[in-house]
Amino acid sequence: xxxxxxxxxxxxxxxxxxxxxxxxxxxxxxxxxxxxxxxxxxxxxxxxxxxxxxxxxxxxxxxxxxxxxxxxxxxxxxxxxxxxxxxxxxxxxxxxxxxxxxxxxxxxxxxxxxxxxxxxxxxxxxxxxxxxxxxxxxxxxxxxxxxxxxxxxxxxxxxxxxxxxxxxxxxxxxxxxxxxxxxxxxxxxxxxxxxxxxxxxxxxxxxxxxxxxxxxxxxxxxxxxxxxxxxxxxxxxxxxxx
Amino acid sequence: xxxxxxxxxxxxxxxxxxxxxxxxxxxxxxxxxxxxxxxxxxxxxxxxxxxxxxxxxxxxxxxxxxxxxxxxxxxxxxxxxxxxxxxxxxxxxxxxxxxxxxxxxxxxxxxxxxxxxxxxxxxxxxxxxxxxxxxxxxxxxxxxxxxxxxxxxxxxxxxxxxxxxxxxxxxxxxxxxxxxxxxxxxxxxxxxxxxxxxxxxxxxxxxxxxxxxxxxxxxxxxxxxxxxxxxxxxxxxxxxxx
Amino acid sequence: xxxxxxxxxxxxxxxxxxxxxxxxxxxxxxxxxxxxxxxxxxxxxxxxxxxxxxxxxxxxxxxxxxxxxxxxxxxxxxxxxxxxxxxxxxxxxxxxxxxxxxxxxxxxxxxxxxxxxxxxxxxxxxxxxxxxxxxxxxxxxxxxxxxxxxxxxxxxxxxxxxxxxxxxxxxxxxxxxxxxxxxxxxxxxxxxxxxxxxxxxxxxxxxxxxxxxxxxxxxxxxxxxxxxxxxxxxxxxxxxxx
Amino acid sequence: xxxxxxxxxxxxxxxxxxxxxxxxxxxxxxxxxxxxxxxxxxxxxxxxxxxxxxxxxxxxxxxxxxxxxxxxxxxxxxxxxxxxxxxxxxxxxxxxxxxxxxxxxxxxxxxxxxxxxxxxxxxxxxxxxxxxxxxxxxxxxxxxxxxxxxxxxxxxxxxxxxxxxxxxxxxxxxxxxxxxxxxxxxxxxxxxxxxxxxxxxxxxxxxxxxxxxxxxxxxxxxxxxxxxxxxxxxxxxxxxxx
Numbered sequence: 001x002x003x004x005x006x007x008x009x010x011x012x013x014x015x016x017x018x019x020x021x022x023x024x025x026x027x028x029x030x031x032x033x034x035x036x037x038x039x040x041x042x043x044x045x046x047x048x049x050x051x052x053x054x055x056x057x058x059x060x061x062x063x064x065x066x067x068x069x070x071x072x073x074x075x076x077x078x079x080x081x082x083x084x085x086x087x088x089x090x091x092x093x094x095x096x097x098x099x100x101x102x103x104x105x106x107x108x109x110x111x112x113x114x115x116x117x118x119x120x121x122x123x124x125x126x127x128x129x130x131x132x133x134x135x136x137x138x139x140x141x142x143x144x145x146x147x148x149x150x151x152x153x154x155x156x157x158x159x160x161x162x163x164x165x166x167x168x169x170x171x172x173x174x175x176x177x178x179x180x181x182x183x184x185x186x187x188x189x190x191x192x193x194x195x196x197x198x199x200x201x202x203x204x205x206x207x208x209x210x211x212x213x214x215x216x217x218x219x220x221x222x223x224x225x226x227x228x229x230x231x232x233x234x235x236x237x238x239x240x241x242x
Numbered sequence: 243x244x245x246x247x248x249x250x251x252x253x254x255x256x257x258x259x260x261x262x263x264x265x266x267x268x269x270x271x272x273x274x275x276x277x278x279x280x281x282x283x284x285x286x287x288x289x290x291x292x293x294x295x296x297x298x299x300x301x302x303x304x305x306x307x308x309x310x311x312x313x314x315x316x317x318x319x320x321x322x323x324x325x326x327x328x329x330x331x332x333x334x335x336x337x338x339x340x341x342x343x344x345x346x347x348x349x350x351x352x353x354x355x356x357x358x359x360x361x362x363x364x365x366x367x368x369x370x371x372x373x374x375x376x377x378x379x380x381x382x383x384x385x386x387x388x389x390x391x392x393x394x395x396x397x398x399x400x401x402x403x404x405x406x407x408x409x410x411x412x413x414x415x416x417x418x419x420x421x422x423x424x425x426x427x428x429x430x431x432x433x434x435x436x437x438x439x440x441x442x443x444x445x446x447x448x449x450x451x452x453x454x455x456x457x458x459x460x461x462x463x464x465x466x467x468x469x470x471x472x473x474x475x476x477x478x479x480x481x482x483x484x
Numbered sequence: 485x486x487x488x489x490x491x492x493x494x495x496x497x498x499x500x501x502x503x504x505x506x507x508x509x510x511x512x513x514x515x516x517x518x519x520x521x522x523x524x525x526x527x528x529x530x531x532x533x534x535x536x537x538x539x540x541x542x543x544x545x546x547x548x549x550x551x552x553x554x555x556x557x558x559x560x561x562x563x564x565x566x567x568x569x570x571x572x573x574x575x576x577x578x579x580x581x582x583x584x585x586x587x588x589x590x591x592x593x594x595x596x597x598x599x600x601x602x603x604x605x606x607x608x609x610x611x612x613x614x615x616x617x618x619x620x621x622x623x624x625x626x627x628x629x630x631x632x633x634x635x636x637x638x639x640x641x642x643x644x645x646x647x648x649x650x651x652x653x654x655x656x657x658x659x660x661x662x663x664x665x666x667x668x669x670x671x672x673x674x675x676x677x678x679x680x681x682x683x684x685x686x687x688x689x690x691x692x693x694x695x696x697x698x699x700x701x702x703x704x705x706x707x708x709x710x711x712x713x714x715x716x717x718x719x720x721x722x723x724x725x726x
Numbered sequence: 727x728x729x730x731x732x733x734x735x736x737x738x739x740x741x742x743x744x745x746x747x748x749x750x751x752x753x754x755x756x757x758x759x760x761x762x763x764x765x766x767x768x769x770x771x772x773x774x775x776x777x778x779x780x781x782x783x784x785x786x787x788x789x790x791x792x793x794x795x796x797x798x799x800x801x802x803x804x805x806x807x808x809x810x811x812x813x814x815x816x817x818x819x820x821x822x823x824x825x826x827x828x829x830x831x832x833x834x835x836x837x838x839x840x841x842x843x844x845x846x847x848x849x850x851x852x853x854x855x856x857x858x859x860x861x862x863x864x865x866x867x868x869x870x871x872x873x874x875x876x877x878x879x880x881x882x883x884x885x886x887x888x889x890x891x892x893x894x895x896x897x898x899x900x901x902x903x904x905x906x907x908x909x910x911x912x913x914x915x916x917x918x919x920x921x922x923x924x925x926x927x928x929x930x931x932x933x934x935x936x937x938x939x940x941x942x943x944x945x946x947x948x949x950x951x952x953x954x955x956x957x958x959x960x961x962x963x964x965x966x967x968x
Contacts, residue, residue, distance in 0.1 A: 092600060092644070094862065112598040115672050116576060122718040131399045131420050132953050136820065136915045141950040145400060157373045157412065158387060158713045160576070160672055165647055165892070170399065170412060172420045175718075178373050178412045188599050188644055189862045224867040227858050229642045234606040234659075334842060334886070336620065354840040357914050358818060364960040374711050378578065378673045383708040400955045402818070402914055407650070407889055417960075430841050430886055431620045466625040469616050471884045473844040476901075615883045615904050629884060641857045641896065642871060654883065654896060654904045662857050662898045 005043045005222050008065040009035045010057065012072040013049035015200045022200045030071050030198070033205045034214065041215040050075060055083050062086060066222040067096035069214070070103045071198065084108050092188030096221025098214065101198035104159070109194070112187045113161050119179070120156035126174040128152040128197065130181055130209075134168040139182060139193065139216045147209040153199035155179045161194070169213075171196060182213065184220075189229070191221040247464050248286045250307040251276045252299065254314040255291035257442045264442045272313050272440070272447055279453040285460060292317055297325050304328060308464040309338035311456070312345045313440065326350050334430030338463025340456065343440035346401070351436070354429050355403050361421070362398035368416040370394040370439065372423055372451075376410045381424060381435065381458045389451040395441035397421045403436070411455075413438060424455065426462075431471070433463040489527045489706050492549040493519045494541065496556040497533035499684045506684045514555050514682070517689045518698065525699040534559055539567050546570060550706040551580035553698070554587045555682065568592050576672030580705025582698065585682035588643070593678070596671045597645050603663070604640035610658040612636040612681065614665055614693075618652040623666060623677065623700045631693040637683035639663045645678070653697075655680060666697065668704075673713070675705040731948050732770045734791040735761045736783065738798040739775035741926045748926045756797050756924070756931055763937040769944060776801055781809050788812060792948040793822035795940070796829045797924065810834050818914030822947025824940065827924035830885070835920070838913045839887050845905070846882035852900040854878040854923065856907055856935075860894040865908060865919065865942045873935040879925035881905045887920070895939075897922060908939065910946075915955070917947040 011031035015022040026033060031047040038045035048056025050072070062068070068087065072079070084107040091097045091112060099109045104117045128149040132140045156177030162185065169182030181196035195213060197204045204210055253273035257264040268275060273289040280287035290298025292314070304310070310329065314321070326349040333339045333354060341351045346359045370391040374382045398419030404427065411424030423438035437455060439446045446452055495515035499506040510517060515531040522529035532540025534556070546552070552571065556563070568591040575581045575596060583593045588601045612633040616624045640661030646669065653666030665680035679697060681688045688694055737757035741748040752759060757773040764771035774782025776798070788794070794813065798805070810833040817823045817838060825835045830843045854875040858866045882903030888911065895908030907922035921939060923930045930936055 088598075114572075114596040114598045118715040120714070120716055120718065129418055129420075132955075133399050133401070133422065134405065134912065135400055135953045135955055136912050136917055136949070138950055140953055143953050145953050145955050154718075156718075157375050158377055158715075159375075160713075160715075162646065163376065163408070163649055163670060166405070167409065170420045170422075172414060172418055176371055176414055178371075178414045178420050180375065180412075186647060186860065186862050191862055223862070224864055227861045227866055227869050227871050229644075229858075229861055229871050230604070231602040231642075231644075232604055234604065234638075330840075356814075356838040356840045360957040362956070362958055362960065374713075376670065377711045377713055378670050378675055378707070380708055382711055385711050387711050387713050396960075400957075402955075402957075404888065405891055405912060428618065428620050428889060433620055465620070466622055469619045469624055469627050469629050471616075471619055471629050471886075472846070473884075473886075474846055476846065476848040476880075613902055613904075617883050617885075617906065618889065619884055641859050642861055643859075647860065647892070650889070651893065654906075656898060656902055656904045660855055660898055662855075662896045662904050664859065664896075 005218060006064055006066045007038045007043045007045045007218055008061060008068045009038065009045055009047045010055070010068060010070050011047065011049050012075050013051060014075055015073065025201060025203050030200065030205055034069060037211040037215065038218065043218060050078060055079060057083050057087060059086065062090045062095065065090070065095055067098060067218045069098040069100060070106055070108060071100040072106045073102035073200065076106050079107050081107070084111060088112055091190035091192065094189035094223035094226050096190060096218065096223065097192045098217050098221060099192065099194045101196060104194065112192060115162060116160045118160045119158070120177065122154040122175060123199070124154065124175060125151040125202070126154055128154070129172040130169045130197070131172065132168065133170050134166060137166060137168045138220050139168050139184070139213060141216050142212055143209055149197055149202070149204055149207065151202050152197055152204060155196055189223065189226050193217045193221055246284065246286050247460060248306055248308045249280045249460055250303060250310045251280065251287055251289045252310060252312050253289065253291050254317050255293060256317055257315065267443060267445050272442065275447045276311060276456065279457065280460065283457040292320060297321060299325050299329060301328065304332045304337065307332070307337055309340060309460045311340040311342060312348055312350060313342040314348045315344035315442065318348050321349050323349070326353060330354055333432035333434065336431035336465035336468050338432060338460065338465065339434045340459050340463060341434065341436045343438060346436065354434060357404060358402045360402040361400070362419065364396040364417060365441070366396065366417060367393040367444070368396055370396070371414040372411045372439070373414065374410065375412050376408060379408060379410045380462050381410050381426070381455060383458050384454055385451055391439055391444070391446055391449065393444050394439055394446060397438055431465065431468050435459045435463055489702060490548055490550045491522045491527045491529045491702055492545060492552045493522070493529055493531045494539070494552060494554050495531065495533050496559050497535060498559055499557065509685060509687050514684065514689055518553060521695040521699065522702065527702060534562060539563060541567050541571060543570065546574045546579065549579055551582060551702045553582040553584060554590055554592060555584040556590045557586035557684065560590050563591050565591070568595060572596055575674035575676065578673040578707035578710050580674060580702065580707065581676045582701050582705060583676065583678045585680060588678065596676060599646060600644045602644045603642070604661065606638040606659060607683070608638065608659060609635040609686070610638055612638070613656040614653045614681070615656065616652065617654050618650060621650060621652045622704045623652050623668070623697060625700050626696055627693055633681055633686070633688055633691065635686050636681055636688060639680055673707065673710050677701045677705055730768065730770050731944060732790055732792045733764045733944055734787060734794045735764065735771055735773045736781070736794060736796050737773065737775050738801050739777060740801055741799065751927060751929050756926065759931045760795060760940065763941065764944065767941040776804060781805060783809050783813060785812065788816045788821065791821055793824060793944045795824040795826060796832055796834060797826040798832045799828035799926065802832050805833050807833070810837060814838055817916035817918065820915040820949035820952050822916060822944070822949065823918045824943050824947060825918065825920045827922060830920065838918060841888060842886045844886045845884070846903065848880040848901060849925070850880065850901060851877040851928070852880055854880070855898040856895045856923070857898065858894065859896050860892060863892060863894045864946045865894050865910070865939060867942050868938055869935055875923055875928070875930055875933065877928050878923055878930060881922055915949065915952050919943045919947055
């Protein structure tokens, strides 16, 4: 881990090219807004998008990434399996992964979870409230006990993921649903955080509480000085101890 | 464990004596409604209340109890520490404990949790929806994916309890709050289930989904054929192995 | 779920055909010993092996299976991806899965875990002791607080799996290693249990404590009356509540 | 939280006064060795002992403490309930607590756990190996995948504590036992770490891996910028949302 945390912000990057209502909110894409927020927190941040060669995620880029954030929606199937395997391998080796909103159906997330990622949804622009349920967790440092997003897409339970190792935020939606909106897991030497909000037609990623969660999550997910794990076959005979 | 599960339904038993609006809903107390439901499921069910000698929880009664359910509200401080210690000891030895609604501030629950049990609340008779978030858990067997209580007291996060070992139900409230409403913990050889609903002025415990949850919870919390755990000092010298 | 639990015992089934030292211990394969034990517990048990058509795991067989047990070692790569996907899908729908010993590297297990399954190992025929660390868990019902296997292959940490939802057994090995030997996870509507022991050259699966663990695990992993989960898009406009 | 972490190292402080074999190893008490190690890591460290007024844990001292470490053994019962309640309250408000070795039977730990803390033990000076089972956890940063203590008291399972929220280290003992040696829990806004090693007659706390674990644990347990949690009664009528 370098002393300055290095974040790679990955975005599918297509909605804003084809949908005027998305472009109005994120004229240069969600990734540029997130990268800006991360730089404001003192991190090095680069961006990568689907339509770049290797989706912008070369071996070199990933080797130089402490934490990768992932936003995708309409083109999950266009992400090549080779890059998915590369990302998953790096997570198992220790790279942090932050999966955003519709990334719940992205290939790297599903590969690391082993489940379908399915959920309920409704695009009604309703109010969402995110409640802190684990106040001692570093991901909610500096937050109020709840915060509101005035207009968001609804995601509802059952959310088909493994029970999170730590559940830090639960959402309330105006229409009658709840959702486990901030979920932490470990996989191999890596840490994964799923954060629910962020529909492409709402200015969610400009909101300061949302940025605070993501900045905290980068710090939490970044690998520290990891133990060197060996996987070996220790041949016979049994070494005598004692 | 006897082949027929033996449930003791404990109730403070005071509201229904002093409050007409409670008596209208539970003329013979919450405990009689629950005991009836448990008998309907094939369990042996007895009741015990605060104003009986030893609060109805003699050593003999507890020794013959597989699962104890606990409802209390206005008189937590009137429960004697001796009985609290007796209940907690039996839980650590394997007796199941189901804590209901305002029992979140009861002495046995707080002693076993180690936290304050604090939460937010509002008596507005608002709508509550309980969503299943762990569909494979035996406590939600036979339930729909969510069920509604038309009028309930609100409980809101942060609920100051240890992170549940298994979280099975999350509540949505009309007024904007969420709550971890079905929580499982182990303590010693015993299992504990906290279930949020059940304000004394609403007919919550007559509702069939609520009864199903509690019947399932009794089955889950009942001790099986527990391993015999020994706590010993194994004297020197070190026994040579191998 | 039928009233009688239906177990399918899957075995690679090759070692015993090619290795005399395996045939001496399991002349008809590990699967026949396990199926016999399950029948003794009152379950319906059928067997299936790698070299049968569709590896013996047709859609019909899996549809009629409450719990699948999996032992494989030398031929993980010969299991077709189609069957792996079929098994994983059934687990997510509720079928229980018990993964045995070298099955830690089997395709269905790794697909559901999202990790490498790597570990340390040594074939020295050393002593293993399995200690109960969650005595209230149904999987250790009727067991002593520890039991010994006089000769086993060693598996050592770090075991690259997600942190188990419940950890029930931890192994001690004569040569200086420990291992999380009894691990529970949920995936989708299904339950998964990994149980470490069972090298093909030792009579581990004849030992009564081992059989007790596996019989308990079948009961634990079998799906109950699962809630019907729907994954839907609820169209606008937002239904007004309250 | 101040920018420099403030640690208070609490020690019973009696063994070294009365037992020559302890004084040989820790001439000025275990607390002075730990405080020195913490200062070397850049923390402010003060010490407090049982026989000081208020056991050295005045309201002022605790208010100025980010993380409290606790070593006690022969005199748990001499710790006054008032101080125990004060310590537990501060933990629930966010102060970190690191409980060492025989502190598994200390009053503050048991109050926060709700269990008996019982375990097996043997004083044979045998070898202990601590294996990392959660390599991504910050408490094992910079450690090897296992480390050895050449001579320690044995602690064996079943260890009667709530299942840890995160299990980071598991011990192997020469005599045939295992132990969950590095356990994390949250209680209220505070974090608790239990670390097994540290019998008073062995130079365990001088060993560099042990000091690394404890330094890491201080950083992990220190409260960050905690959300302000309110516990309120929100009066009727129900505020209308939307």
